[in-house]
Amino acid sequence: MRLGKYSFGIGDRFNHQGKAQLKALMMARDAGLEIIPVWNKSNREHQIVKSTPDLTRQEADEATMVMNWDLPYFVDADHINLFNVDKFIEHCDFFTIDVAEYISKPAVDEDVEEYIENNRKYTGKLHVTGIDDDFTITEDFLAEIGFKFLNAAQEAGKIYRYINKRRSGKDFITEISMDEVDNPQTPAELLFILGMLANEKIPLQTIAPKFTGRFNKGIDYSGDPAQFRQEFEQDLLVIDHAVNSLGLPDNLKLSIHSGSDKFTIYPIIGDLIAQYDKGIHLKTAGTTWLEEIIGLAEADEEGFNLVKEIYRDAYSRKDELCKPYSAVIRIEESSLPSPDTVHHWDSNKFINTLRHVPDHPDYNPNLRQLIHVGYKVAAEMDERYVKALKKYAEVIGKNVTENIYERHLQRLFKF
Numbered sequence: 107m108r109l110g111k112y113s114f115g116i117g118d119r120f121n122h123q124g125k126a127q128l129k130a131l132m133m134a135r136d137a138g139l140e141i142i143p144v145w146n147k148s149n150r151e152h153q154i155v156k157s158t159p160d161l162t163r164q165e166a167d168e169a170t171m172v173m174n175w176d177l178p179y180f181v182d183a184d185h186i187n188l189f190n191v192d193k194f195i196e197h198c199d200f201f202t203i204d205v206a207e208y209i210s211k212p213a214v215d216e217d218v219e220e221y222i223e224n225n226r227k228y229t230g231k232l233h234v235t236g237i238d239d240d241f242t243i244t245e246d247f248l249a250e251i252g253f254k255f256l257n258a259a260q261e262a263g264k265i266y267r268y269i270n271k272r273r274s275g276k277d278f279i280t281e282i283s284m285d286e287v288d289n290p291q292t293p294a295e296l297l298f299i300l301g302m303l304a305n306e307k308i309p310l311q312t313i314a315p316k317f318t319g320r321f322n323k324g325i326d327y328s329g330d331p332a333q334f335r336q337e338f339e340q341d342l343l344v345i346d347h348a349v350n351s352l353g354l355p356d357n358l359k360l361s362i363h364s365g366s367d368k369f370t371i372y373p374i375i376g377d378l379i380a381q382y383d384k385g386i387h388l389k390t391a392g393t394t395w396l397e398e399i400i401g402l403a404e405a406d407e408e409g410f411n412l413v414k415e416i417y418r419d420a421y422s423r424k425d426e427l428c429k430p431y432s433a434v435i436r437i438e439e440s441s442l443p444s445p446d447t448v449h450h451w452d453s454n455k456f457i458n459t460l461r462h463v464p465d466h467p468d469y470n471p472n473l474r475q476l477i478h479v480g481y482k483v484a485a486e487m488d489e490r491y492v493k494a495l496k497k498y499a500e501v502i503g504k505n506v507t508e509n510i511y512e513r514h515l516q517r518l519f520k521f
């Protein structure tokens with residue numbers, strides 16, 4: 107089972123936008139670009155919405171059937187670990203093994219010592235084709251990287267083997283993620299992490315490192331684009347090196363988490379993957395929930411009132427809602443309009459504040475992030491919210507498709 111060169115993580119909180127999302131990929135296909143859809147939903151999302159992986163599978167199967175999608179598609183058990191993977195096993199064929207929380211929790215001493223011993227041959231200058239400055243690998247570097255990442259790699263191996271056993275022969279795609287941490291992994295670190303994962307015999311096809319800069323949910327990249335460019339380019343070359351020297355799958359590619367809305371770096375990513383003829387996986391699920399809110403606000407007064415209610419509740423529960431996303435959210439509280447202020451806005455003012463058009467004078471990334479984590483409020487409305495999704499499916503769907511196609515795909519792939 108192989109993931110295509112270009113793939114896009116779609117999926118949505120309430121399993122209603124599968125067709126609208128797929129439509130954007132079909133439009134890209136009509137324009138000559140083949141992008142494989144992956145419906146991803148994290149364990150965190152399932153817990154907050156109180157949904158189950160079988161519903162994501164159902165959404166993906168139904169959307170692809172109704173839309174006559176005849177290329178592969180996948181359902182991703184996103185950000186799973188040994189303790190929560192069971193319920194995903196039979197419904198998913200893509201597993202994102204998240205080992206972020208095992209980073210910097212050291213492996214046993216003997217394993218680290220053995221790791222240093224086995225990798226001592228790399229000390230000195232290490233040349234990676236395409237990278238001008240050789241990496242300098244010292245014994246201290248090996249000790250440090252063994253300390254930081256060996257335990258995480260061992261855990262990834264454990265989870266991979268567990269999934270493999272439980273799937274009893276049914277193939278699946280493996281991704282390893284370590285993006286939800288504070289410190290980025292350098293290209294040199296990535297190379298040695300890949301070495302550890304190869305040593306665990308994990309046939310990973312995608313890897314999601316933590317890149318430099320902040321990848322806050324639903325808003326643009328915040329960081330130094332030039333530094334990102336250099337790091338991303340080196341990561342691509344490191345992956346080439348790892349594929350050639352470590353026997354990892356030859357379609358191994360980078361996966362960008364919290365990848366929606368990172369408009370500043372899309373042209374950089376687009377340029378570099380074109381230059382080096384590389385694939386990419388980009389996860390965007392959260393942005394679609396924001397389009398549901400925009401669609402509801404655009405629909406009519408009833409829809410807009412529902413949106414105002416969600417904002418009011420989210421505003422009063424900000425800390426609680428942000429907590430599960432602490433590594434990928436940064437809201438300036440003083441820049442949030444009060445619910446009473448929003449109550450008097452017309453729908454255009456609200457839409458322009460929320461919709462991701464960065465140079466619009468009304469656009470407010472703080473409100474956007476708060477709504478991003480506010481889907482718990484909609485989940486608690488239960489049938490009331492779902493009814494609205496059905497009633498206003500058309501106007502919501504239009505926003506969902508347009509957002510993925512125009513603001514994401516066209517910017518990233520430059521067509």
Ligand SMILES: [Zn+2]
Pocket residue numbers: 185283285286363364
């Ligand atoms: Zn992630």
